Amino acid sequence: MTPERVAALLGRFPHLQDLSAEAAAAQAQADEAWAAKEREWQAAAAQAKAEGKPAPRPLRREDPPVHRYRTPTFEVPRDEIVDVCRWLRDNPEFDMTQLEFVSAVDWPDRLEVVYLLVSMSRAHTAVLKVPVPKDDPRIASVVDVWRGADWHEREAYDLFGITFEGHPDLRRIMMSADWKGHPLRKDYVYEDPEWLVEVATQRQREIAPTQDGERPSRA
């Protein structure tokens, strides 16, 4: 996405946060700090050489704690997501006609709903991220903007427990309707469903030897 388009998007929706630009700035800052450190070391090494002392220990760079985004990424407030999506789809400058997927990431402190938009005519891609609190994972559905969001939102509901308000048919899609819990959450612990345990126990009882060591007759 060109800088002009990013500026236009941020101008229209001032509450958006350009995560990729922030990450790039943080990375540049870290690079600069590292370069300064290296210059210092080189000066110290040169001085040590001039004085005939052994060179100081070489530096080792550790990766700066920057979360890098390889695709233009924007953080969108929860109540603006449908407006942003519709604007990105309808504005010919962006022309984001395709929604590749809707999914989520489970971070320790929040759930992040991820929208991946693609423009076929402009050949650009954008990621929209909406943080939602874990105790209130609700967000407006974008089915009205892209019909294709239907199953993707159902999947995110099924596997992450995010409720998409306004979705025409929000049911589980991968797991069976009576499943408990949301498997892709980090705190999900797999337990055999009760009915399955019952069936298995019953079967075990049937084939287990009786008390005097004989198998029950199958007459």
Place this chain on the structure above:
Amino acid sequence: MPLRTEELLLNMGPQHPSTHGVLRLVVTLDGENITDVRPDIGYLHSSVEKMMEHRTYVQNVALTDRGMDYLIALNNEAAYCLAVEALAGVEVPERGRYLRVIFQELNRIASHLVWLGTWGIDLGATTLFLWCFRERERELDLFEQVTGGRLHHVYFRIGGVYADVPDGWAGACRDFLEYFLPHIDEYHQLLTQNPIFEARTRGVGVIGRREAVAMGASGPVARASGIAYDVRKAVPYEVYDRLGFDVPVQASGDCFARYLVRLEEMRQSVRIIRQALKDLPAGEFRARVPVAMKPPRGEVYVRTESPRGTLGMYVVSDGGESPYRVKIRAPSFSNLYALTEIMRGWKIADIIAILGSIDIVLSDVDR
């Protein structure tokens, strides 16, 4: 006495030969006309995304073979490797990239052959099945010589491919292409002018351009609806920008158009492989990558053109040894949604033709 009519609820699948896996369709019928289709998926849900969070980046390559679409193992591996390479900043040597392109295109041909053969069986053309699998068998032999596997190869590695091709393999591959190309014309002779086949597919299951875009269809399904879009052209990866090939497009959007697009794609794949074999450079085929690799914190989304459509990999790293989150954007998932949505209004017999023309693989839909 007045004739009493009512709608009929028909359960199709999950075990049904024409569903190409385990897909259940609850179809509401008014006579022979479909009034509603409710697809029920998830029977093959293997939760591969969750499994990937518990294995290292290198181990996950093997998971992409099995947990995702089992007919296009190499294309899955490519998508995953490309994503991790972008995340970790790994540079793949030239030879590795060319080899990857050759194998992805060979896999595309193999996948299209399975699709054509099984769809033929769905529509009653048994000969086609035997012919397609005959050609595919020779192709699987080519795979076996290099990767040791016929379906699940685990051949691509982060940073390149596992091993170089053996001596004489390139010649064998050229021989196969030489042998295979005339067979595409045979398929045309068998089907394209066939009145039964045309009656079952021409004008059936039409999906319009706007609908296809809105519902997220991609790959041959979208290209048969007049959308001239191919990720290999739009956002070239590997070395696709150096290879000449055309993107076949049809405007009518019916089952017949999807068939024509895929047949032409096989021809283009042959073209790509021939060029890649000719240009195949000597040298290293794999970059050095630590086994316990730890890509820096960050995230990446990589799109590739798999035989079924846009296959995307969204990988999030928290700096650890295994990915924090992997989201697989499966092409069949969106294509199946699009095609089941437009099934209303067609006849019951068309369900088989339409389902087959999407080229779904249920392990790709469910993951």
